[in-house]
Amino acid sequence: MTTALFSVAGAVAVLASVLVVTSRRIVHAALWLVVALGAVAGCFGALHAEFVALVQILVYVGAIVVLVLFALMLTKAPMNPLPGLTTGRSPFAAVVAAVLALILGAGVVLAFGNEKVKPVTHGSATDVGTEIFKVWVLPFEVLSVLLLAALIGAIALSQRKLSERSDKLSSSEKED
Amino acid sequence: MIATAWRVTGVGFSLLVVLTAGLLYGTDPAQTSFMNSPVGDLTIGFGVRTDDLTVLLLAVVGVIATCVQVYSLGYLHQRPASYHALVTLFTAAMVTVVIADSLFLLLIGWEVMGACSYLLIGHYWERRDARSGAVKAFLMTRLADVGFLFGIFVLGVGAGTFRISELDPAQISPGVLTTGTLLLLVGVVGKSAQVPLQTWLPDAMPGPSPVSALIHAATMVAAGVFLIARLYDVFSASDTIMTVLAIVASVTMLFSALCAMAAVEVKRVLAWSTVSQLAIMFSGLSLGTADGRHAALFHLVTHAAFKGLLFLCAGVLLHQVGSAAFVVLRRYTRRGRLRKALPVTFATMTVGLAALAGVPGFAGFFSKDTVVEAAWHHARDGSVVGWIVLVSVCVTVVLTAFYCMRLWLWVFFRSPALAGALGAFEDDDPMADLEEPDTSKLRDAPWIMLAPLVLLAVASIGLGYADGVQLNWVLALVTTVLALLGALPAYSLWSRGADPRPVVLEREFGVDTAYHGLFVVPVRWFARLAVGGDQDVIGAYVRAAGRAGTLASQGFRRLQTGNVQTYLTAAVVGVVALAVVAGVISS
Amino acid sequence: MPLIVPLLLAVVLFCIGVYGVLARRNAITMLMSFELMLNAVNLNLVAFDAWRLDGLATGQTLAVFVITLAAAEIGLGLAIVLLLFRGHGHVDADSARDLVEVDAVQQEKGAAT
Numbered sequence: 001m002t003t004a005l006f007s008v009a010g011a012v013a014v015l016a017s018v019l020v021v022t023s024r025r026i027v028h029a030a031l032w033l034v035v036a037l038g039a040v041a042g043c044f045g046a047l048h049a050e051f052v053a054l055v056q057i058l059v060y061v062g063a064i065v066v067l068v069l070f071a072l073m074l075t076k077a078p079m080n081p082l083p084g085l086t087t088g089r090s091p092f093a094a095v096v097a098a099v100l101a102l103i104l105g106a107g108v109v110l111a112f113g114n115e116k117v118k119p120v121t122h123g124s125a126t127d128v129g130t131e132i133f134k135v136w137v138l139p140f141e142v143l144s145v146l147l148l149a150a151l152i153g154a155i156a157l158s159q160r161k162l163s164e165r166s167d168k169l170s171s172s173e174k175e176d
Numbered sequence: 177m178i179a180t181a182w183r184v185t186g187v188g189f190s191l192l193v194v195l196t197a198g199l200l201y202g203t204d205p206a207q208t209s210f211m212n213s214p215v216g217d218l219t220i221g222f223g224v225r226t227d228d229l230t231v232l233l234l235a236v237v238g239v240i241a242t243c244v245q246v247y248s249l250g251y252l253h254q255r256p257a258s259y260h261a262l263v264t265l266f267t268a269a270m271v272t273v274v275i276a277d278s279l280f281l282l283l284i285g286w287e288v289m290g291a292c293s294y295l296l297i298g299h300y301w302e303r304r305d306a307r308s309g310a311v312k313a314f315l316m317t318r319l320a321d322v323g324f325l326f327g328i329f330v331l332g333v334g335a336g337t338f339r340i341s342e343l344d345p346a347q348i349s350p351g352v353l354t355t356g357t358l359l360l361l362v363g364v365v366g367k368s369a370q371v372p373l374q375t376w377l378p379d380a381m382p383g384p385s386p387v388s389a390l391i392h393a394a395t396m397v398a399a400g401v402f403l404i405a406r407l408y409d410v411f412s413a414s415d416t417i418m419t420v421l422a423i424v425a426s427v428t429m430l431f432s433a434l435c436a437m438a439a440v441e442v443k444r445v446l447a448w449s450t451v452s453q454l455a456i457m458f459s460g461l462s463l464g465t466a467d468g469r470h471a472a473l474f475h476l477v478t479h480a481a482f483k484g485l486l487f488l489c490a491g492v493l494l495h496q497v498g499s500a501a502f503v504v505l506r507r508y509t510r511r512g513r514l515r516k517a518l519p520v521t522f523a524t525m526t527v528g529l530a531a532l533a534g535v536p537g538f539a540g541f542f543s544k545d546t547v548v549e550a551a552w553h554h555a556r557d558g559s560v561v562g563w564i565v566l567v568s569v570c571v572t573v574v575l576t577a578f579y580c581m582r583l584w585l586w587v588f589f590r591s592p593a594l595a596g597a598l599g600a601f602e603d604d605d606p607m608a609d610l611e612e613p614d615t616s617k618l619r620d621a622p623w624i625m626l627a628p629l630v631l632l633a634v635a636s637i638g639l640g641y642a643d644g645v646q647l648n649w650v651l652a653l654v655t656t657v658l659a660l661l662g663a664l665p666a667y668s669l670w671s672r673g674a675d676p677r678p679v680v681l682e683r684e685f686g687v688d689t690a691y692h693g694l695f696v697v698p699v700r701w702f703a704r705l706a707v708g709g710d711q712d713v714i715g716a717y718v719r720a721a722g723r724a725g726t727l728a729s730q731g732f733r734r735l736q737t738g739n740v741q742t743y744l745t746a747a748v749v750g751v752v753a754l755a756v757v758a759g760v761i762s763s
Numbered sequence: 764m765p766l767i768v769p770l771l772l773a774v775v776l777f778c779i780g781v782y783g784v785l786a787r788r789n790a791i792t793m794l795m796s797f798e799l800m801l802n803a804v805n806l807n808l809v810a811f812d813a814w815r816l817d818g819l820a821t822g823q824t825l826a827v828f829v830i831t832l833a834a835a836e837i838g839l840g841l842a843i844v845l846l847l848f849r850g851h852g853h854v855d856a857d858s859a860r861d862l863v864e865v866d867a868v869q870q871e872k873g874a875a876t
Contacts, residue, residue: 003764003768010768014775017779018779020779020792020799021779021780026789026792029792029795030791030795033798033799036799037798040802043806044805044806047769049813051823051827052823052827055830059830060798067837068794068795070841075845075848075853077789087741087786087787087857090782090786092785093745093782094782096745097781097782098778099752100752100777104774108771109767109771112767112770115765117764117765117810120816122820123820128827131824132827139828143831146832150835150836151838154838157843158842736862736863738862738863739856739859739860739863740856740862741785744784745785
């Protein structure tokens with residue numbers, strides 16, 4: 001049952017991912033990303049990691065993809081298909097990725113080819129939350145500091161410099 | 177300020193040397209060694225000794241150095257600090273040589289003297305001839321010093337000791353003895369400017385005149401004589417060496433006396449005569465007898481006095497007239513000014529030349545006669561060496577008298593035949609008629625320069641009697657007649673206003689040219705070859721490396737496209753490659 | 764369920780992500796590819812957690828942390844992309860070549876003008 005569920009979700013995820021990196025329309029790619037991330041969340045669910053699956057949907061689909069769409073909008077991304085969305089190196093990149101996949105896949109198969117996963121329910125919010133605040137408190141706190149740093153960094157990056165702003169202002173005044 | 181300090185130091189040090197000699201006079205010979213360090217079976221260390229020879233040389237060095245230092249106070253105004261410091265160092269080095277009991281200590285003093293002489297000859301380094309003369313002196317003495325160093329090794333290892341007082345010729349095998357002394361002789365020949373390494377001394381004359389007096393008359397060149405006198409037992413133990421020494425000395429004295437006859441510059445005449453007189457000392461030493469050694473040292477002392485005097489007189493001429501070339505001096509002389517304007521110099525120079533020529537009553541006469549007498553005694557015993565020495569010294573007496581007379585007359589006296597003309601030397605000066613010198617301003621030198629002259633003049637007379645007058649009257653008569661034989665042609669030539677100078681003598685037998693062809697030109701060729709090899713072979717590799725680096729960097733620069741994705745691709749490819757390599761290695 | 768299935772899925776997702784990062788021209792799609800790679804890692808973490816069952820929920824916790832990190836990363840990344848857009852008027856990573864080596868001659872010309 002779980003295997004079948006997982007296989008379906010996995011197939012969807014792979015398909016959607018391929019479309020993400022090959023689609024000629026950027027907005028479509030972003031939407032396909034939603035599908036891929038959702039499918040991965042399904043995979044998590046199939047592995048009885050319900051809390052992670054929920055967080056995945058909430059954070060990724062709910063926050064990150066929306067952020068990406070906002071960014072696309074801000075950068076005036078065209079809706080129509082673009083011929084040159086991939087670089088000239090893409091065949092080479094495909095070869096590199098294929099070789100990498102071959103190596104990694106071979107390694108994984110050699111190492112874990114005969115292992116089985118027993119479906120055990122232990123991924124509820126209660127379980128994970130207990131462990132986070134019982135065992136992983138310190139990394140959790142560090143992560144919060146990191147988030148704060150990222151917040152400040154993002155603000156600092158997107159803030160225009162004062163001189164730049166005055167230049168813009170004066171130039172716009174001149175235009176008027 | 178610094179110059180004053182060095183002046184005071186220089187004079188004080190020379191006086192200290194004189195004082196030391198005076199204090200050591202009459203004391204028993206003593207020796208001590210220090211800082212000995214065993215090396216294998218040998219002991220290398222320093223040692224000093226005092227004996228009669230040391231005291232004698234200390235006195236000579238001290239007196240000459242004092243005269244030179246005092247004289248230099250008036251003579252030298254250009255870079256006095258370095259000058260006085262170097263002269264002091266030079267004196268100290270000579271003192272080291274004199275008091276050394278260890279061959280290595282002796283070598284140190286010997287080499288320091290070489291370096292100092294290089295620096296002092298090149299004192300007027302703005303002048304090209306001074307520079308080249310300094311380099312020539314340095315190279316030639318250094319070449320000889322290589323032989324000297326190996327001579328020390330051979331002798332020291334052969335005898336098992338480097339202490340001079342412990343060197344016993346009886347304990348050294350004859351082969352080693354001959355080899356070692358022969359090598360030492362090479363160093364001596366170089367330092368004392370004997371044939372075939374004689375050419376540096378005349379070319380060293382562009383140095384300041386007091387330095388010539390100190391180095392090239394009294395101390396440095398005398399160091400060679402001193403060394404053989406110090407190691408006399410070792411040297412005289414080998415007949416081969418004595419014969420070689422006699423031949424070298426005989427050839428040198430004739431050669432250089434002939435060269436002196438044709439020189440047209442006062443200092444050059446004196447330089448050649450120095451070489452000649454040194455050869456007389458060596459010939460005395462080469463007899464291998466105690467008499468010979470005594471005669472050589474006696475001549476060393478008197479020669480130091482009168483040759484120092486002569487060089488200082490030449491310095492006065494240089495200082496007051498501006499040149500010591502005959503042609504310049506003649507311009508003053510033909511008006512009869514030189515003698516009257518420089519009375520003290522004239523008188524003292526006359527004394528010096530008389531002593532050099534061997535005029536009876538002067539110091540040179542007595543010391544030269546001692547050499548002749550020793551040679552005569554030796555020759556009478558049936559020794560070939562004695563005969564060689566006797567004949568060559570006698571011929572040299574004739575030649576010496578000739579060039580002394582010639583120098584004296586041409587420099588100080590109007591020629592009766594050519595009273596108004598420049599005489600025989602105007603060919604040398606293309607600007608002879610250009611302007612007449614202002615003779616009215618010519619004055620004698622200040623007293624601080626004249627005082628050493630007077631002192632040395634007194635010594636040039638008095639030293640002859642210091643040893644007690646023990647004349648073989650027959651020999652004395654013979655040498656006097658010989659000297660007259662040399663002086664008379666000079667007088668007659670002068671009175672006729674002629675100064676014939678054979679080309680071969682003027683060119684000094686072409687030795688310089690021959691050396692130039694034999695050594696300098698091949699060395700230059702080798703140098704060119706080396707430079708060419710350096711530029712075209714080694715340099716090619718260096719340049720190729722540089723160009724390869726430039727080309728490679730130009731190539732690599734293209735990799736830096738500024739495209740982040742290219743970099744990322746390269747990084748990922750690298751990771752994949754590493755993974756593959758790791759897999760291959762581990763499997 | 765065999766462990767190999769989620770692991771292979773993770774490998775495939777990761778390599779698609781690598782391809783996307785290397786091949787896509789638009790900076791925002793590059794960021795999306797990064798998300799795919801991070802997801803592959805998450806999948807690995809969860810799969811190994813389900814396999815090991817160490818009782819500490821290590822893998823799941825780490826997966827949650829990685830998701831948080833991904834959020835921070837996308838925030839910063841989009842800020843950078845916006846900065847790029849503001850400076851150049853496009854978000855084309857392929858033509859943003861300010862890091863390129865400029866010839867000395869050109870530099871001098873630039874300094875002169």
